[in-house]
Amino acid sequence: MNKKSVRTVNFAERIKAKLPALLVLAVVVGGAWVMINEATKTSGPEAKVAVKVPAFSAVGQQGAIAYAANCAACHGANGSGGDGGPPLVHKIYNPGHHADGAFFLALQRGVSQHHWRFGNMPPQPQVSAGDTKAIIAYVRELQTANGIGYQPHRMQ
Structure with missing residues (x-):
């Protein structure tokens, strides 16, 4: 395996390992945004x-x-x-x-x-x-x- 493919595999493995945490973070941030948006509506x-x-x-x-x-x-x-x-x-x-x-x-x-x-x-x-x-x-x-x-x- 050449150095470039080793780097690609390592990068893919790191992303794969962090994916659950990133998904949880996205859900938390999205939920917070919805709650704040609902609590601060001023029109309609x-x-x-x-x-x-x-x-x-x-x-x-x-x-x-x-x-x-x-x-x-x-x-x-x-x-x-x-x-x-x-x-x-x-x-x-x-x-x-x-x-x-x-x-x-x-x-x-x-x-x-x-x-x-x-x-x-x-x-x-x-x-x-x-x-x-x-x-x-x-x-x-x-x-x-x-x-x-x-x-x-x-x-x-």
Whole structure:
């Protein structure tokens, strides 16, 4: 056997030996891409959800008014999602993943884009602490009415 054919055989054997690992890597990368792509869609029906509207508590009713004035332009009517922001009636925003404090901080400081491709959310200084509490109650009541409850967050 000449040197060229020995190199070809060695190369083929090395590829053959690494093929299972390469296939596993391709499946993992492909699966991760699909999961990330599904979680970050911002256009079409995936970025908007149908929302069942419950009878609200007194605080929830106040939150509905504050939400309509400050949030609905981006996040859609009843937290269903809009062209400028994601749906808040979504499992990503369950209290185990986004606690009430996350909503307070989002309104006070703004939020860097992280789950969706809508861009960064600017701070909303015009929203008072009382209105923030009412908005959170409103969103949580909407979530509950739509089957979204506390789910422990697991780092992936």
